[in-house]
Structure formats: C-alpha cells, structure tokens
Amino acid sequence: MAISPDQTEIDVKDLYGDPSRFLISDLCRIVEDYMNTDQVRDVYQAYLFGAQAHEGQFRQTGEPYIYHPISVARILAEMHMDSKSICAAILHDVIEDTPATKDEVADKFGDDVAELVDGVSKLTEFKFKNKKEQQAINIQKVLMAMARDIRVILIKLADRLHNMRTLGVMRPEKRRRIAQETLDIYVPLARRLGINTLRLELEDLGFRAMHPMRYKVLEHAMLQEAGNRKEIIHKIHNGLTLRLDELSIEAEVNSRRKHPFSLYKKMREKNLSYRNIFDVYGMRVVVDTVDDCYRVLGAVHNLFKPIPGKFKDYIAIPKENGYQSLHTVLFGPHAIPIEIQIRTSEMDNFAETGIAAHWLYKEDSGNEIDVGGRTREWLTGILEMQQAAGDSVEFLENVKVDLFPDELYVYTPNGDIVKLPKNSTPIDFAYSVHTDVGHTCVASKVDHRFAPLDTPLYSGQTIEVITSDGAHPNPGWLDFVVTAKARSNILNYLKNIRSEDAVAQGRRLLSRMLLEKNITLEEMTADSYQFLLDEYGFSSLNQLLEDIGMGNRPAGLVARRLFTEEVDETNQKQDEASGRSPLAIQGTEGMVVSYAKCCRPIPGDQIVGKLSKGRGLVIHQVSCKNIVNERLQSENMIDVTWAIDPSGEYSCQLNLHVQNERGVLARLATIISDESANIEHVEVEDKDGISTNISFLISVNNRNHLAKILRRLRRVSSVMRIVRVQ
Template identity: 40%
Template sequence: MGGDPFTVDDLIARVRSYNPRTDETLLRAAFAYGGEMHEGQMRYSGEPYFTHPVAVAAILADQRLDDATIITALLHDTIEDTRASYVEVQRRFGDEIAELVDGVTKLTNLQLSSSETKQAENFRKLFIAMSKDLRVILVKLADRLHNMRTIKAMRPEKQVKKARETMDIFAPLAGRMGMQWMREELEDLAFRVINPEARASIMRRFITLQRESDDVIERITGDMRKELKKGDIEAEILGRAKKPYSIWRKMQEKEMGFSRLSDIYGFRIVTQTEADCYAVLGAIHQRWRAVPGRFKDYISQPKSNGYRSIHTTVSGRDGKRVEVQIRTRQMHDVAETGVAAHWSYRDGVRTENPFAVDPAKWINTLTEQFDVEEDHEDFLEAVKLEMYTDKVFCFTPKGDVIKLPRGATPLDFAYAIHTRIGNAVVGAKIDGMRVPLWTRIKNGQSVEVIIADGQTPQSTWLDIATTGKAKTAIRRALRELDRGRYIKLGRELARAAFEHVGKRASEKTLGTAARTLRLEGAEELLARMGRAELTAREVVQAVYPDLAPQGVDEVGRDRAVIGLSDGQHFERAPCCEPLPGERIIGITYRGKGVVVHTIDCPSIASYEDQPERWIDLRWHEGTHAAAYDVALDITIGNDAGVLGRICTLIGERKANISNLTFVDRKPDFYRLLVEVELRDVEHLHSLISALNADSDVAAVDRHRDLARVAGGGATQS
C-alpha cells in the first residue's frame, strides 16, 4: 500500500463503493481504536505498525466483504499485541467482532511451520477455528498477503521461513477456498524469496518472448472479439500471462524448458448467461482447434468450493496453445473470491450468489474425514492432499456422483463409498471394462468395484491410492493385519522356545515375561518376537534365567521344503526368490531338479499346459537359517552417512548384505539394489518396515526380476 498513508476516509470510500449502507460510525470507531492501541509500535520497515491492519482491511474491502470482516482486519492484532482485551473489544464493537478478532489471534499464535507432529495438531486447530467462522481465515489470508508483499524488510532467514510456510500452507489453503488470485500471488511472492534466480530467469525469458511476438494477448483478444461478434454474443474478454511460479511449476511437472512450454497465456470470457457460455465454447472451437484431453466442464459438475467454469485449451496463432475459461458474471465472482462470495456485496446489497457455496457445509466436508485420523503424520498428509488437489467426478453404477481428487483410482473410489468396501476390493471396471486398480479415473466415467469376502488390503495399495481417506484406512488395516500376523508367529516361536526347556508358554508365563521386560502385555511381547525385535532366548530368560537355551534349533536348507521325493534337490526361482512362509509350487526339470516358485509368480503361467511337471510343496515350519537371498529396491536420500546407516540398520535386523548395486544416482537421491540373506517372509516384512521408518528412505520394495528365466539353466524334460 505504498504512497501516502491510507486514511479512514479512503477506507470508508472504498467500502461505501460496494456497500452504501455501511456502518460508517463503527468503521471510524474501529479505525480510531486500532490506531490508539498500536500507537508507538513500528514495523520492520520503520513504518507505523497500524499501516499493516489498515492494508489488510483494504485487501478485504477489495473483495467487497461485510463490515464485520473489515473491522476485524483493523483490530486483528489488538488483543495479541496491545493492552486491548477481549472484553473491551466486545464492549465497544459487539460479540460478533470480538469472536472474530479472538479467532484471528488464536490462528496467529499457531506455529504452523513447526515439527510434523505439531504441524498436524495445528492444522487440526486451524480447521476448528475455520469451522466456527470462515471469515477468520479470510482475515488471516489477507494478513499473510500483506506481510508477503512487504517481506523484504524482514531478516533473510525469517523471510525464507515465512515464504516456505506460505507455499506449504497458506497458498494451497487460499486455492482450496477458491481464491485463485490470492493463491497465485502468495505462491509468486514466496517463490521470489525461495528461488529468486529461477523467478528472475522466467521473467527474463518472458520479456524476450513479448519482444519477439509483440503483444500476443492483445492480438488473441482481438481475434476472440471478432468471433463472438459474428455469433452476436455479448461478453467481456480478459487476457493475461500466467504467474512466474505457475510457469515454473509446469516446467518442473512436464520436465521441459521454457521455450517448449506453450500455454503460458490464459483468457477468461465472462458472459451474461449460462447458455452464452456454451455458445462461446462453440464459437471458440469452431475458430480454433481444441487440444484433446484439455476440456473440463465445471458448470455441469462444480468443484466443492462452488467453482463453476468451462475450461478448454485451443491451438491459437503460430500453433501456440491458449487456455480459455468461460463463465458467467456470478460464476466469475465465486471464481475470484471463492467461499468469500458468501459474504460479499454487489451493487450495494449483500448478494445471494446462487453459486456461492455454504461455508459451514464446505468446512464440514473438509474436516469430517480428518476427525477419524489417529496418526498425526497421516492426518497432515491427508490435509495437504485434500488442499492441493483438484477434483474429478465419476459415477457409481446407480448413477450417483462421487467427487475425487484428480489422479484418483478405483481404490480411492471404493474407500470414498465405505471403508469396508475399500478393504474388500479385488478388481474394478471403468465404463464396463475391467481395468487395473492403479488406473486413473477421468471425469464422467462410470466406476464399479468388485469385492470379495476374505480380501484384505495389500501394502502396494499405498502407492495406488491418492486420497488421505484411502491411505489412512489402508495403513490402519495393514497395521492390524501385520500385528495379528506377528502375534501369531511370536506365539509359535514362544511355544517352541518354552517347550525346548520343558515349560509351557501359558498366558500367565507370557504376562510375567512382558512385565519383566517392561512391555505393555503378552500381545506386545509376542508381536515383538514376531517382528524379530525380541529373541526367544531373551523371553525364556526373562522368566527362567537358569533354563534359557543357548540357541534354538534351526531348520537346515536340506530339510527346508516338504513334498520333495527322495534324492530330489530344489533351487529357488531367481524370478520370484520365494521365502519360507510363502505359498510355493515346484516345477520339475530333467536331472531330478525342482525349481521352487511363489504361487503368484507370473513365470509359472508358461507351464500351464504341462501339469505333470507341477509339484505341491510347502516350507517346513520352524526357524530357518538366514540363508535365502532376496533383492530389495531401495531409494535413499543422497546425504552424508545415509548409506552407512541403512547398512547398519539391515545388520541390526539380523540380515546379512550379500551384494549391493547402484541402479541410479541423482543429485538428490540414490537408487540401489541390495541383496540380503533372510530367514523367512516375516523377516523380510520386519526389515522392510524398519527401512520404511527411516526418514531418509524414500521408497523400499521387494525386487522381482521377471526377466531372469527360472530354472537356473537346467534342461527341460
């Protein structure tokens, strides 16, 4: 708000321009009270502090907001930073404004950029504050916008902290609320601080492009006016170049340089009626070629924040792509101010914009799914996913509309209907065709999921699902399944260990061992045994110190597999590398050799017409020697000491590294194949869980090399 100081008369004139019935007396009182409370306080820039609340009020006045919101902006820092109190503000300005000022104060006190756990809790508080009155967050967003506009006065390290917080939280929140202009400006102001070189580079190229192509916007706008005039359609055409950060993000997403980026110009056509919107669309598509896959009709399927518009991309002059948004004036108001349109004025009266979403309903849909979150990090991930994503609309077989984030899969669809449905999914159909679960759903498609009793979520589903709700439900189910499996394995290990010393692993015995080892109870003790975090010897020793075995008999490789004939030897198939504990099948080869595959190995499909070569096999129960190689595909951060720590972690899980190969080296990460010697499939799960828990491990998966022909070179019979 540079230049001369913004006076109370300036503010009143701005509010009066859209709300002639404004309470001028109350506005003047708030302006005077705020000025008095902040008397003597200065900003980092050296300006009087009160210039900041006035600037925030002016930003909100530009959004044509009601008196209560404007007055809250003027007073938003009084309770926190001055001698003013809630009671005093309530006495002078009433309950509504006191509540709003108090809400903004509480938001200001949230340290949103703190550690992950605290950040998740603060997000929870932020949504609670928003659910009471959404105008609280409108004031907070305007407050952040003015602070970002004047950020240069801050210390460099504080600038970076504020910019990151803005990019992570406030910009996406503004976008989620439908205030796209604010999101773009916040992102660009933060981008200027976080990566000034990249922004300067974009700006330089922009200037060069404009110099080379004259005024592209003016020429395309002129062409569009001619087409609309031909069709006798009355509309306003607004053209603009996209913001530097928007261009930078697109360059990163598409991995292409500025020169190859086409749709860097955007045009909005604002019409009188909804019918005109479709008439404009026809005129535009008749004149220019539409780009396939770049059409979206948010008029017939609005976004959850009330956004309505038709989006299309066409090939304009010189083959340049141009993005066009078509909407009515009322739709445009919602597109500009989002949920704030609920409180805004037009032509002197509080508007009942039919397209403005009810703020209470909107915030309830946003918060209700987070209420069930138990894990703080899961909650935070869910919040960020929900704030950043755009929507696709699909249909159930009965014709009900389901809203999902862009990029959602049939798994997300199933969990959106009910957690029980999601957990039982075995397949999916889109528009009647069977598709893999990882298929991305597109707007307007009909989705059907196939479920089966006894099906349980798979760990790979976490990579397929995109919504916070689905990921949370899958994690919870996997935790319960893993714990149950580990307890079962632990119980078997405990039974064998206690029998080895002539004792019985009763509940009382296990409870005593748990208390001695300071664990919550017998189930926790068994789960830790199953995860190999406790040895059988340690458990027995906790109850019978003098009888603890010096070692438990291991199942040797010579008797590891049951179902072989006398004299038959086996090899593990290199394609699937089966482990004890997995269901297996044998394929015979000449020379009496048997190659063991997992039951779900794709390679065995090639033997379907030779059933005589199949042998039903199973692993011997008991503790196997850690002698079975399995390859793990691990992606880790490229930082000092990370690889050493990962190797140590593998060793601590009683797994020996037999080989290590680097697959990919990038400046920020390494991808490597690590071959480890393991006992069984539970040992594998335990190791993967431990690796996944490390903050520097980006991804870890079991590597199956299906290119390697099973059989180890043996001649087929």
C-alpha cells in the first residue's frame, strides 16, 4: 500500500549535520511554480507508483526507501528540470531494485521516462571480473545513455549527491570508496557540464568523507578567518557599490568564499599552508549586459591595482563547458589579494546550473535539451571513444583523461580558436581538427616554424599540421599525446592494423604447416574446418588465423587437429622436424613480428622464431642464451630465415671502449651518421679518467651495413675495443 503524502516526511541528516524536513507535498509546491497542473499530477502519480514498488524496502539510515528518490527529485526540481526528469528521478531505482519493469514504466509514464530510468539503472544481470570492471561498465552505460539524452547524467548526479549526503551510515572503507569514485568521476562530469552547485557540494562531501579531520581543521580555520576578513570585504563592497552607482551601472555585488575542497587542492598543489593563502574570499558582480561587464572591469581596476597575469576573459573565450565570466585579482586593502568575478545574470545562472540552464521547456513540441555546440561535440566524442575502446575499463580511462582539462587556446592558420588540455601537442591538435588529419600527420609548424610532433603547446600559438596520404599513426605517439580523442583513435588504428597483420601472419604459418599435406588453405572448404571453429569458439576463419598469428595457438597443433584421423600423435615431433621450408622474414610483417632485445638480430644473422602469446612471432639469434633450453619445444619454436632482400631498419647495440679524449663522442657519432645509420640511444660511462665506455643503439639495414660502420669506427685511433652486444 502506498504511503500517503501527509505521512512522507524525509529527515535529511547529511554530513553537514543540518537536518531538514521535506514532504512530497513540498516537492509538489516546488514544481507548481513552473509546471502546469497536468505535469504536477504526473509527478504525484510517479510518487505513488514508486512508493508502491519500494514498499517494504529500507535504506541503511533506517528510513523507507521512497525517501531517497523523492530527495533526488527535489534536487532536480530546484534546478527547474522538466516533469519527465522529475518523474524519472522518483522512479530511477524501480527497474534496478524492484519487480517493476521498463515496459511497465513506459506504459504508465511514456517511453521518454522509461528510457531515462533505464539509462540510470545499473547492470545487475551480468557477472563482473572485479569491482573495477563493474564500475567501468556501469559508468559506460550511463555515459552512452547521456549521449542520447543529457538528462540521464543530471539524474545520476542528483542521485549521487543525495547518496553522498547520507554517506555517514556506511562502513568506513565503503564510505571512502564511494567518495573516491565521486571525486574521480562524478565531480569532473559536473564540472564538464558546468553544474557548479552540484559540483561544489559533491567535492566538499567527498573531501569530508575521505579526510574528515582535515576537513574539520580547515573549516574551523575558515570560520576564524571570516571574522578577520569581514572588515576588508565590507570596505571593498562599499567602495565598489559606490563607484558603480556613480557610473549608473545597476549591479548586484556579493562576497563569496572558496569552498574547503578548493582550498585543500590549492594547498596540496602549491605546497602552501593556510596562512599563506590570501584569496579565500572574493567578490562577485552580476550586471545586465556584456557591455556592463567590461565597464565594471574598468571601474574595479581604477579602484584597486590589478595583479599582473591574473586577468582572464572567459566571456570572449568561454571555457569548454560554456562558462563565461571576467576574472581579475586585485591588491585590496593591506595588500591582500581579492578575486573579482564579473558576469551577466544569464552567465551567473549558467555558472550555477550549467547544462540544465539550456533546458528548453516545451513539453508539447517534444523538444529536447539544447546542449550547445561545445557540449554536443563532447558528447559526440564520447560516442567515438566508446566505439574505439577495446573494453569498458579502457573507455573509462579515456573519459577520465578528457574530464581533467587545464585549457589552453591555440589558433589554426585561418585564425579559428581551438581549445586543448594543458601540455597538448601538435598530434592532439591534429586529432581535434579531424581523425583523418591526425592519422596522416607527418609534421607540424608552430608559429610558422617547423617543430617536433611532441612539442608542448602554449596558448596563443598558431598551429599548422602537414599531412601525407600514405602516412599512418606511430605507436610512439602514445607516449606524449594528452587528449582522450587522440589516444583512443591511435589505439583503435593500431589495434586494427595489428589484427590485420596477425591474420596475414597466421595465414602464412598455417599454410606452411599444410604444405606437407599437399593442400593449401585456399583449397580447403568451409565445411572442412567448421568443426574446428566451433571447438575453439570462433565465428570465422580470420579469428582463428589472428589467434595463430598472435602466438596464442601454435599452427602445428591446428594443422594436426584438422587432420586428426590421418596423423599419428606419437610422431608429432618428427612431423615438426620434417623437411618443411623455413618461414621467410621480410621485415614488413608489421607488429606481429618483433625482434628480441636480448640479442637484437639483424639480416645476415642466423635466426629462429619463438611464438609468444599476445606478441606473435619473436625473432632471436640462434645463439641467443635465452632460447637455448626452448629449442626442443617444437610447438613454440619455428624455423625462420631472412628473405632474399629484407627491408626496414633493425636495432643493434655497440659497446665501445675508448680513450678519454676531447671530441671523441662527436667523431664517432659523425661516422655512424655518415654511414646512413640512425643513432637511437647513446650512453657514456667514465671508467677511470683515462678511458670511457660508450654504448650506441643504432639502426642498420643488415650485417654488411654494420660491417662498414665497424670498419670505420676501428680506424679511429682512440677506439680501443668494439663489441656488438648479442
């Protein structure tokens, strides 16, 4: 039986210790201010349905469960969200925690409400490997639903906020885990969407749950400081108000203070004590027009001296989440820095409610939220990252990267502004322009001068990207790219290329094994190997070939399995050692063939191949000590040889013992360079003041190329000994 509205009192005892009473009738009064009668009735019907569904369920606080969804709905109602959002908030746990189904919700409240409730609900029917995977998959589900309808994340944020307010009843370890998740994921999401009111409270609640004593000490210090700064703030307020009256500018001037978590972050990042932080308090000026914003800026700069380098114009160049305001820091009375924020009332409303301020409340027309250009682009990027990511954990890590931007602003050659996170590189810029531009990037110009692709960018620079049709992403880019879009697209490209290379390599390996049966892979019918695909759990031959190419399944075993009835298992080692021709290594096989760093084989060396799970075929020198004991394991070792004319460059390490003379390193490096060999790495170790050990890691084409380099190096009089590391 449903609880009556007169009985539904909510005792919200949050971490701030400020209890308040809240009734369903109070929620209806809030929504009556901006909804019509039919919509208010829908909200009340959602309450009745939710109360019935949750009957008999209680929260850990001891109160009936229905109190929680009503509190979530209240948070959204105070943001003036639409009736469907309020209904979905009241019902947000019914699919997950009660027998009610999505179809029932859709029948009673419409498809939109049902989709919102489903988007917020966790995935409970799946088994997860660990807590990290469960978190990643559930958050991925919410973000995908958010990309379709932004209201999903607004409901989720309100849900998380009320859970944080009642976090005190949880066990300490669970309290800290939920608080950490809030600070890692939900706070950045609220920041990215510009919902300042939710973000600030989530930050402080998370901070208090993670570090209760630090929060208490900092809050006490701020309360003491309020009395000391009260006179200064009052003086600035009066002076500013008087000045604006003289200029006939209508404005609302308010004082504000930093929140505990903001102060804590600043103290940690800059290694400061509380007494060394002076911008705890500031002023906010709200005016009617953008023109008034700049007039107020001139007025405050006339009243107090501005601190150089502390002015930021977020009106001309808004933040990524759409936030707009003028920020300046002034030397106030007694040389105490005071931050002044200047904005219009519309900007102020957006700063507090973010993306919710864009809501176009037109229930009849069915219009959805106008998320704005920047947010729409970001949501599109979320979908791209989801498609490119290999799994939910990788997707979540990419999203986290994108949620922590310290922004910088650079220009295209046409003068368009591009926003990037701090420490972005030309590669990040290229991918922000277009994925194809990033994939084919070969060089860049920064302020009309050529610059390396890993050059950190700074605001105000003009970036030009040079592309080539035959170019492709370099795995080394992953070492320095910053943006999630660049990283996910590079990983996706390399993953696809690696898969293609693995299929080709697997085809070569299996075909080689089938030759002794006088049959080629192309001659085999699908029926002849379908039983093997079923046995291994593959849906196509390419999946099997990729598994072979990656070294996860020896080609010899697969070939024997295909001809089980014809092959004597007792003679399998003899079969492996039969006169099968070695596999030719071209040097162009891609990422599924790698060269062991322990012996660094080059064309001309005698080599052998080792199948390594997940890496494919690893090439060693025959004399390599690391594989001596494995040579007899025929299923892992493969006879290989160099092709007649292998291509590419191969790493080789040379250790030189030289006399300690001025300029010897430069002479040796010049010789190596003159012989068209690239120096990948060099290390110098002074032995005794008389001699020095120099280690070069160079790229050569083959043994003949190496021999020419060695002959020239030996002619240098100061070279006492040269050893190739094998």
